[in-house]
Amino acid sequence: MAPISRGFHGRPRRDVDPARVPPGQYVVNDFPVLSAGPTPRTPLEQWSFAIGGEVAANSTWTWEQFLALPAETFTVDIHCVTKWSKLGTQWTGVSLDTLLESVDTKAGYVTAWSDGGYTTNLSLADLTAGRAWIVYDFDGQPLEPEHGGPARLLVPHLYFWKSAKWVRGLTLTAEDEPGFWEQAGYNNHGDPWKEERYWGD
Amino acid sequence: MGGLTLTRAPIRWHEMTVVEIVDESAHAKTIVLDRAGWPGHIAGQHLDVRLTAEDGYQAERSYSIASAPEDPQLALTVERIDDGEVSPYLAGELREGDQLELRGPIGGHFTWRVENGGPLLLVAGGSGLVPLMAMLRHRAARKSTIDTRLLASSRSWEDLLYRDELTRMSGSQGLTLQYTLTRSRPPGWSGFDRRVDAEMLALIGPRVSELPRIFVCGPTPFVESVADALVGIGHPPSAIHAERFGPSGG
Numbered sequence: 001m002a003p004i005s006r007g008f009h010g011r012p013r014r015d016v017d018p019a020r021v022p023p024g025q026y027v028v029n030d031f032p033v034l035s036a037g038p039t040p041r042t043p044l045e046q047w048s049f050a051i052g053g054e055v056a057a058n059s060t061w062t063w064e065q066f067l068a069l070p071a072e073t074f075t076v077d078i079h080c081v082t083k084w085s086k087l088g089t090q091w092t093g094v095s096l097d098t099l100l101e102s103v104d105t106k107a108g109y110v111t112a113w114s115d116g117g118y119t120t121n122l123s124l125a126d127l128t129a130g131r132a133w134i135v136y137d138f139d140g141q142p143l144e145p146e147h148g149g150p151a152r153l154l155v156p157h158l159y160f161w162k163s164a165k166w167v168r169g170l171t172l173t174a175e176d177e178p179g180f181w182e183q184a185g186y187n188n189h190g191d192p193w194k195e196e197r198y199w200g201d
Numbered sequence: 202m203g204g205l206t207l208t209r210a211p212i213r214w215h216e217m218t219v220v221e222i223v224d225e226s227a228h229a230k231t232i233v234l235d236r237a238g239w240p241g242h243i244a245g246q247h248l249d250v251r252l253t254a255e256d257g258y259q260a261e262r263s264y265s266i267a268s269a270p271e272d273p274q275l276a277l278t279v280e281r282i283d284d285g286e287v288s289p290y291l292a293g294e295l296r297e298g299d300q301l302e303l304r305g306p307i308g309g310h311f312t313w314r315v316e317n318g319g320p321l322l323l324v325a326g327g328s329g330l331v332p333l334m335a336m337l338r339h340r341a342a343r344k345s346t347i348d349t350r351l352l353a354s355s356r357s358w359e360d361l362l363y364r365d366e367l368t369r370m371s372g373s374q375g376l377t378l379q380y381t382l383t384r385s386r387p388p389g390w391s392g393f394d395r396r397v398d399a400e401m402l403a404l405i406g407p408r409v410s411e412l413p414r415i416f417v418c419g420p421t422p423f424v425e426s427v428a429d430a431l432v433g434i435g436h437p438p439s440a441i442h443a444e445r446f447g448p449s450g451g
Contacts, residue, residue, distance in 0.1 A: 002259065002302060003216055005252040007294045010260050011286045024251075024261045026286070033421045033445050036310050038428035038438045082263055083249075116438060146425055184309030185212075198307060200211030 016087060020077055022192035025085040032084055033146045036180065040115035040166050041145055049099075049134065049151070050169035053111075056104035063150070069094045072133065076156040078163070079192040091154055093135030096127045099170075107172035111179060112153050115166040120179035121188070122155065122162060124172070131157055134167060159190040159197070214251070214304045215239065219297055220274060225362045229280040229328060230292040231267060234301060236275040242266055244335040245312040245416065245442075248277070248305025252287060262287040265331040265418075265444075266306065269338035270314075278362060280328040311416065311444045315340065319347035319414065320407040324397065324427050326354045326419020330362050332444065333418060337370065346375040350413075352405050354397050354423065356384040379405055397423070399430040409435040418444040 016027045044063045052058040073092045079085045110127055113119050126132065136143055136151045143149035148165030155162045161181045182188050187196040195201060221233040247265045268276035281292040313321065313336045323333040330353050340349060355361040361380065371378050381393030381401065393401055407413040415436060417427050424445045431441055
């Protein structure tokens with residue numbers, strides 16, 4: 001039973017559907033930026049996206065090849081472990097189902113890696129069945145570098161640190177290998193609806 | 202403390218008593234808490250605060266820890282965001298003797314301890330000074346002489362958090378404190394008077410060849426611009442630890 005904070009009334013937002021806001025989160029209208037270091041800026045002609053690791057054959061796409069893949073435009077809610085949620089965000093990108101279609105693997109886990117050295121780990125199950133994308137447009141505009149452009153992973157059913165900014169590839173692995181924040185106190189899985197924020201949650 | 206290591210133990214909620222509230226500026230207050238039950242922290246870490254209204258409504262936000270791990274009490278400094286939900290309560294309504302629910306410590310990246318070594322470059326924008334102050338207090342508590350440079354950007358001298366304590370620290374061996382006041386300056390001001398730029402950062406040092414550990418904290422545009430400038434003058438991106446905060450109804 002939480003103690004009452006004397007004199008606190010709060011300001012619950014009447015304009016949002018509470019069923020869309022996970023426990024401990026609050027809804028923002030702006031788009032906060034959280035990154036652990038400087039924003040990398042890779043020229044598009046040097047950009048590529050690679051799938052490797054425990055696979056029969058590696059796959060890579062140049063920026064041009066990536067843009068030529070079948071894309072989807074969709075609207076989802078996103079939830080950051082630092083407590084903000086942003087509802088109804090619109091993205092365009094390529095479904096991981098499309099990217100993994102021709103990949104032959106027995107791996108159960110994935111490390112997404114990014115320019116700047118960031119990594120995050122996910123189960124392959126969390127990346128498939130229409131629940132994850134590599135996105136390059138936000139709200140109809142090219143994704144800005146501070147939000148992860150030119151392209152970021154988007155896994156909206158998990159806390160947003162799993163949606164690696166500046167993503168450049170996926171390494172498929174037999175074992176689950178904790179990534180950057182997962183080694184630094186944050187939960188290995190990160191389901192906002194179960195409030196899996198930190199180690200031990 | 203010294204031997205604190207990050208373990209995968211659950212991070213618990215604690216109920217703590219407010220023992221003192223200190224005015225730091227017209228917009229910011231430090232909340233000093235009895236740290237009984239606190240598992241300890243590393244300078245630079247943050248914690249979650251949870252408020253509960255009488256009708257059961259709850260609101261949570263994260264705040265940087267201002268106190269050193271060695272300090273006898275736990276301190277947060279909260280800047281009031283006028284249209285915010287939690288910060289006006291913490292920096293306005295909260296009184297000595299009140300209970301506060303909090304959970305932490307959190308974060309294993311934006312952290313520094315004396316054992317990590319130096320040299321150190323700390324760059325603060327506004328209340329981004331809070332976690333960097335924890336590092337300076339930790340350095341002082343350990344009587345470290347590690348080469349440490351602080352560059353703090355503030356709108357005015359009156360807005361600069363911890364200015365009396367910083368002034369007292371300023372003679373400490375190995376410590377260089379520099380300020381830039383971007384809006385108004387007291388008469389006779391001899392410090393910087395513009396936004397932090399590459400030239401200022403190069404002047405403050407340490408030089409790139411000395412491989413400083415760098416910590417930058419402040420509002421998002423400040424951190425973006427400072428981190429870009431640091432990379433621009435040759436610091437490796439991997440040496441730059443950044444913590445950004447934005448105007449999001451805190």
